[in-house]
Amino acid sequence: MREQNLSVQREETSVETALYVLSISGNVTGSSGPELTRLGTELNTSFAAAYGAEQKIKSQNSLMRILYGGDQEAAGLLIQHADQNQQQIQVMEQLITNCSDCDPQVRQVLQDQVLVLSQEQNRLAVLGREEQANKGLFGWLI
Numbered sequence: 001m002r003e004q005n006l007s008v009q010r011e012e013t014s015v016e017t018a019l020y021v022l023s024i025s026g027n028v029t030g031s032s033g034p035e036l037t038r039l040g041t042e043l044n045t046s047f048a049a050a051y052g053a054e055q056k057i058k059s060q061n062s063l064m065r066i067l068y069g070g071d072q073e074a075a076g077l078l079i080q081h082a083d084q085n086q087q088q089i090q091v092m093e094q095l096i097t098n099c100s101d102c103d104p105q106v107r108q109v110l111q112d113q114v115l116v117l118s119q120e121q122n123r124l125a126v127l128g129r130e131e132q133a134n135k136g137l138f139g140w141l142i
Contacts, residue, residue: 012051015120018113019044022092025110030101036110039088039095043117046081046088050124053077057131069136078128085121089114 022040026033053074060071096102096110 011120011123014116015047018116019047021113022110022117025106028103028106029096029099029110032095032099032102036092036095039092043085043088046085047120050078050081050085053081054124054127057127065134065136067136067138070131070134072132075128075131078124078131082121082125082128085117086125089118089121092117 019040023037023044025040026037029036056074057071057078092114093111096107096114099107102110
């Protein structure tokens with residue numbers, strides 16, 4: 001359990017770092033900078049809400065989970081944020097790829113950070129779908 005918590009903390013730290021890098025990239029990405037900064041800020045807000053939903057899922061009482069299934073509301077929020085994030089990440093990828101005035105090394109660093117965000121978004125989407133699929137013993141009554 002402790003190893004799992006450390007792994008989640010490392011993932012969150014990687015995401016926070018990626019979001020920070022993207023939020024300060026405006027000075028080195030030319031015309032793409034303002035839009036990358038705006039998207040980074042929006043993703044930061046969205047990830048914070050998604051992590052709140054994830055925490056709600058993880059703190060659910062084990063017995064209630066077995067009997068009534070997963071937290072459908074929190075799962076729905078995770079999936080909603082994952083969909084929004086995926087769209088924004090795709091826009092970021094395009095902006096970085098099409099950045100004609102970006103240094104190649106800067107472009108590579110930004111692409112790496114977007115990959116971190118995409119992987120985390122995928123993890124949250126999977127968690128949301130698994131939580132929705134967990135119906136429990138009496139979940140069909142609700």
